[in-house]
Amino acid sequence: MKIDALTAILLIPAISAALLAVLPGYALTARFNVVAAFATFLTSLSLFVVEPNSGQYLLVDDLNKVFIVLTTFVGFTTSVFSASYINHEVETGRLTPAFLRFYHAMYQTLMFAMNLALVANNIGLMWVAVEVATLTTVLMVGIYRTHEALEAAWKYFILGSVGIALALFGTILVYMAARPVVGEGLDGMVWTVLVEHASQFDPALLNVAFVFLLLGYGTKVGLAPLHAWLPDAHAEGPTPISAVLSGLLLNVALYALLRFKMMLAVNPAAIAPGPLMVTMGLISVIFASLMLYRRRDIKRMFAYSSIEHMGIIVFAFGMGGPLANFAGLLHMTMHSLTKSAIFFAVGHIAQVKGTQKIADIGGLTVTNPVLGWGLMLGVVAIVGLPPLGIFMSEFLVVSSTFARAPWLTGILVLGIIIALGGLLLRAGSVMFGEPKGPTAPAEASYVPMFTHLALVALAGIYLPPALVTGFTNVAKLLG
Amino acid sequence: MSSLQFDIAHLLAGSLVLASFMMLYQDRLYALLNVYAMHAGVLALSVAWQAYVQQAPHLYLTAAIALVFKAIIIPVALHRIIKQLGIHREIENVIGIGLTMMAGIGLVALSMVVMLRVTPGADALAREDLAFALSVVLLGLLIMVTRRNAVSQVVGFMSLENGLVLAATGAKGMPLVVEISVAFSVLIAFIVIGIFLFRIRERFDSVDVQALDRFRGERR
Numbered sequence: 001m002k003i004d005a006l007t008a009i010l011l012i013p014a015i016s017a018a019l020l021a022v023l024p025g026y027a028l029t030a031r032f033n034v035v036a037a038f039a040t041f042l043t044s045l046s047l048f049v050v051e052p053n054s055g056q057y058l059l060v061d062d063l064n065k066v067f068i069v070l071t072t073f074v075g076f077t078t079s080v081f082s083a084s085y086i087n088h089e090v091e092t093g094r095l096t097p098a099f100l101r102f103y104h105a106m107y108q109t110l111m112f113a114m115n116l117a118l119v120a121n122n123i124g125l126m127w128v129a130v131e132v133a134t135l136t137t138v139l140m141v142g143i144y145r146t147h148e149a150l151e152a153a154w155k156y157f158i159l160g161s162v163g164i165a166l167a168l169f170g171t172i173l174v175y176m177a178a179r180p181v182v183g184e185g186l187d188g189m190v191w192t193v194l195v196e197h198a199s200q201f202d203p204a205l206l207n208v209a210f211v212f213l214l215l216g217y218g219t220k221v222g223l224a225p226l227h228a229w230l231p232d233a234h235a236e237g238p239t240p241i242s243a244v245l246s247g248l249l250l251n252v253a254l255y256a257l258l259r260f261k262m263m264l265a266v267n268p269a270a271i272a273p274g275p276l277m278v279t280m281g282l283i284s285v286i287f288a289s290l291m292l293y294r295r296r297d298i299k300r301m302f303a304y305s306s307i308e309h310m311g312i313i314v315f316a317f318g319m320g321g322p323l324a325n326f327a328g329l330l331h332m333t334m335h336s337l338t339k340s341a342i343f344f345a346v347g348h349i350a351q352v353k354g355t356q357k358i359a360d361i362g363g364l365t366v367t368n369p370v371l372g373w374g375l376m377l378g379v380v381a382i383v384g385l386p387p388l389g390i391f392m393s394e395f396l397v398v399s400s401t402f403a404r405a406p407w408l409t410g411i412l413v414l415g416i417i418i419a420l421g422g423l424l425l426r427a428g429s430v431m432f433g434e435p436k437g438p439t440a441p442a443e444a445s446y447v448p449m450f451t452h453l454a455l456v457a458l459a460g461i462y463l464p465p466a467l468v469t470g471f472t473n474v475a476k477l478l479g
Numbered sequence: 480m481s482s483l484q485f486d487i488a489h490l491l492a493g494s495l496v497l498a499s500f501m502m503l504y505q506d507r508l509y510a511l512l513n514v515y516a517m518h519a520g521v522l523a524l525s526v527a528w529q530a531y532v533q534q535a536p537h538l539y540l541t542a543a544i545a546l547v548f549k550a551i552i553i554p555v556a557l558h559r560i561i562k563q564l565g566i567h568r569e570i571e572n573v574i575g576i577g578l579t580m581m582a583g584i585g586l587v588a589l590s591m592v593v594m595l596r597v598t599p600g601a602d603a604l605a606r607e608d609l610a611f612a613l614s615v616v617l618l619g620l621l622i623m624v625t626r627r628n629a630v631s632q633v634v635g636f637m638s639l640e641n642g643l644v645l646a647a648t649g650a651k652g653m654p655l656v657v658e659i660s661v662a663f664s665v666l667i668a669f670i671v672i673g674i675f676l677f678r679i680r681e682r683f684d685s686v687d688v689q690a691l692d693r694f695r696g697e698r699r
Contacts, residue, residue: 124655128662158632162620165639168659169616172646175653176609180600184652204597 004052006060008043009068009115012036017108026090026100030083033104037079040111041072056190059121062474067118067255070333074247074340075111077448081344082107082240084445088351089238099143103238110136110244114252123171124189126256130167130220133249134160141237152232159219159229167216167256173209174260177201195263203269210273213260214280220253222307223314224284234303235356239347242299246306247340251332254310258317258478265320265479277318278408284311285415292422297356298349301426302342305382308419309335315412316397317478319404325475327396330463334389334456338381341452345375348444353437358426363435368442372431374449379427381456383420389459484532488604491525492611495645496587499618499638503583504576508561508630512554515634519549522641529648532604538648541660545644548664549637556668557630573625586617608649615642637667 003011016036023029047065054060060068086103089095095103110133117129138160142153171189178188181200187193198206219226234242261273288307295301313335316328348371349364350356364372381388394416402409498518505511523546530538572579590613598606619639623632640663647656 122655124659128655128659131662154629158623158636161636162623162639165616165636165643168643169613169646172643172650172653173609176598176605176650179650179652186654188652189654202597202600205600208593208597 005043005046005050006052006054006058006119009040009047009072010112010119012040012043013108013112013115017105017112020108021101021105023101024097026086026097026104029101029104030086033107034076034079034083036108037072037076037111040115041069041076044068044072054121054192056186057122057125058119059192060119061477062470063258063477064118064255066329066333066470066474067251068115070251070336071114071118071248072111074336074452075114075244077451078240078243078247078340078344079107080445081243081347081448082238084443085238085240085347085351088443092351094144095238103140103143106136106140107240107244110140110249114248117252118255121191122186122189123174123191123194123259126191126259127164127168127171130217130253130256131164133252134164134220137233137237137241137245137249140241141233143238144236146236148232149236152229152236156229156233159226163216163219163226165216166212166219170209170212170216170260173205173212174263177205177209191259191263195266198263198266199268201267201270203267203271206264206267206270210260210264210271211276214257214273214276217253217257217260218280221250221257221314222284222310223280224287224307224311227284227288227307230307231300231303234306235297235299239299239343239350242303243340243343243347246303246343247336250306250310251336254313254317254332257314261317262477262479274318274320277314278405279318281311281313281315281318282408282411282415284308285315285412286418289415289419289422292419292426295426296358298346298358298361298426298430299343299356301358301423302339302346302382305419305423306335306339308415309339309382312394312397312412312416315408316401319401319408320479321400321404322472322475323400324397325478326471327393327400329471329474330459331390331393331397334393334459335382337452338378338388338390338456341449341456342375342378342382344449344452345371345378348442349375352440352442355437358430360437361430362433362437364431367435367439370446371442371444374446374453376427376431377453377457378449379423381453383423384416385420387457387460389456392460392463485604488525488528488532489607491521491528492608492645492649494521495525495641496611496614496618499615499622499642500580500583502622502634502638503579503618503625506572506576508628509558511631511634512557512561515638516550516554518638518641519545519553522644523550525645526648529608533651535652537657540657541644541648544657544660544664545641548668549641553637553668557634561630573627579621579625583618583621586621587614590614590617602651605649605651609646612642612646612649615639615645618642633667640667 020029047060052060086100113129113133117126120126120129138153138157141156142149175188178194178201181197182188182193222230234245264270264273285308288304291304313328313332316324352368353361381390384390384394398409398413498521501514505514523542526538526545527542591610594610594613616639619635619642622635626632644660647653
């Protein structure tokens with residue numbers, strides 16, 4: 001096999017995972033983890049310079065380039081955050097060095113699995129990759145081995161497995177639909193071949209397949225009513241994993257869904273996947289924004305906010321058309337950056353205060369001003385206040401869909417406003433007021449958090465033309 | 480394809496659905512495991528028959544995995560775990576057996592209606608296989624939601640996965656079937672037995688998921 005950038009973004013994490021599993025000393029391995037993630041990120045950037053050839057198993061096109069670069073970038077910044085986060089966890093004895101070896105190996109395995117899911121040109125391979133990503137995160141969610149962590153991991157494992165099983169059934173049905181047209185064997189699962197011939201597939205079979213795929217991968221996206229695993233998994237695992245789950249893994253599942261949507265769009269006789277996605281997106285937005293009001297745990301609260309934002313993104317892609325797709329892509333990018341920045345802040349805050357309970361945290365802007373204002377900035381960004389990036393992308397989602405479906409967009413706006421109220425209410429009590437809990441200064445690394453927030457703020461004011469053309473091309477590709 | 484070949488494939492796939500039904504009403508863990516072992520054995524026969532009919536030798540490998548790993552190793556290992564944990568008591572069902580059986584019948588009818596209607600073009604064998612496979616998948620889901628015990632939920636998941644293997648082998652010439660079944664088996668073994676049960680045992684002295692429920696994530 002020839003080694004190019006495409007195989008390198010798989011090989012670097014895979015080899016690093018193997019090395020990290022045997023290397024001793026967590027200080028060293030944490031650094032090695034950062035270096036590996038950075039190397040993967042640089043390699044992914046090179047995809048823009050030299051585009052490697054796609055084959056029967058791996059594929060690179062405009063769509064997955066966006067996802068790969070976003071994944072490897074957030075993977076890299078999270079590894080920086082993780083290095084300082086776990087230092088504290090070892091000091092307080094919540095994690096032992098033996099567990100950290102496992103943790104780092106799993107981190108790189110997860111990066112490998114997500115990259116594989118994104119570059120897979122074979123729907124079977126993509127499924128296997130999503131499965132591996134799910135299982136590695138299950139193991140990491142349960143790593144603290146507390147009652148709550150085990151329950152969260154168990155719930156995630158069961159619901160995730162069911163989702164993944166339904167997705168496999170959908171994948172088999174797609175193959176069944178393809179077989180009469182493209183013939184038996186490998187071709188029937190190669191995505192590029194499938195898209196080429198999808199117009200001749202049996203539409204009824206495709207419809208049923210898409211329903212299974214939507215339910216299966218939709219579980220992984222965290223769409224209501226299939227979201228039950230998501231808040232627990234986010235709240236109970238180590239915070240770097242919450243950041244990666246929210247910022248990346250949900251996107252990877254969404255990407256799988258988008259690939260199948262593109263396939264269905266080619267076949268005029270098949271159902272339009274749009275309305276299904278719009279409905280599930282809207283349900284998620286409304287449900288999650290209402291749930292924000294009664295949260296007691298700060299990480300759970302932001303997990304519900306992730307459900308809300310995935311709902312907005314799925315709504316945008318479901319509406320379709322170049323503008324809405326563009327808005328969806330931009331919103332996805334902004335959400336990944338903002339939400340992981342928020343989790344970086346929340347992780348350090350929970351370490352300083354020794355609790356995740358909202359009621360026990362207060363006056364952060366006084367006790368830990370940098371963290372407090374950093375989180376405040378993140379919350380202001382995530383609720384979509386101007387002039388930050390999420391305001392921009394939400395505005396685009398709303399304005400590009402309002403003319404076509406004023407009622408649906410109205411519901412979406414209502415959801416966004418409800419969420420804004422809920423988040424600001426809770427965030428206000430955490431940020432201001434009487435200082436509560438320990439007031440020790442945080443030993444935090446602020447660079448990843450503020451890098452993300454700076455990018456989000458910049459995107460709200462100025463989008464580089466190269467980015468706009470890139471996203472426009474992808475949006476056209478998505479149909 | 481001769482009608483005898485079709486009839487045997489039909490019989491084996493139908494037996495798998497029947498075995499799923501038998502799992503629905505088991506109220507003891509050991510009995511549930513025994514039925515699961517039979518379930519996997521029937522799957523192995525069915526896959527082997529498909530390998531013969533389709534003349535696809537690689538499917539024999541999938542059949543062998545089903546027989547050795549799913550029908551023998553996993554049930555034996557789970558037997559031991561149950562013995563060690565001392566949880567061979569009755570399984571607590573969320574809803575009564577009568578209702579569960581009714582729901583199961585409904586699910587089988589549903590999958591027949593859906594799959595037979597959307598696959599008029601496919602050949603008869605694949606069609607029936609797919610319909611039976613969907614029934615097994617849905618019944619597996621039903622087992623998972625009606626049980627509170629962690630071991631029986633895992634057994635439900637494994638029976639669901641057997642349905643997927645049946646569907647994959649029924650889809651003639653599907654690539655990666657062997658790989659997928661290997662991946663599934665290894666991961667099930669690794670995750671379920673190796674990690675979760677021991678950890679849960681260590682922390683709770685119980686594998687009853689209800690014990691987990693007491694520690695609901697939303698801490699008050």
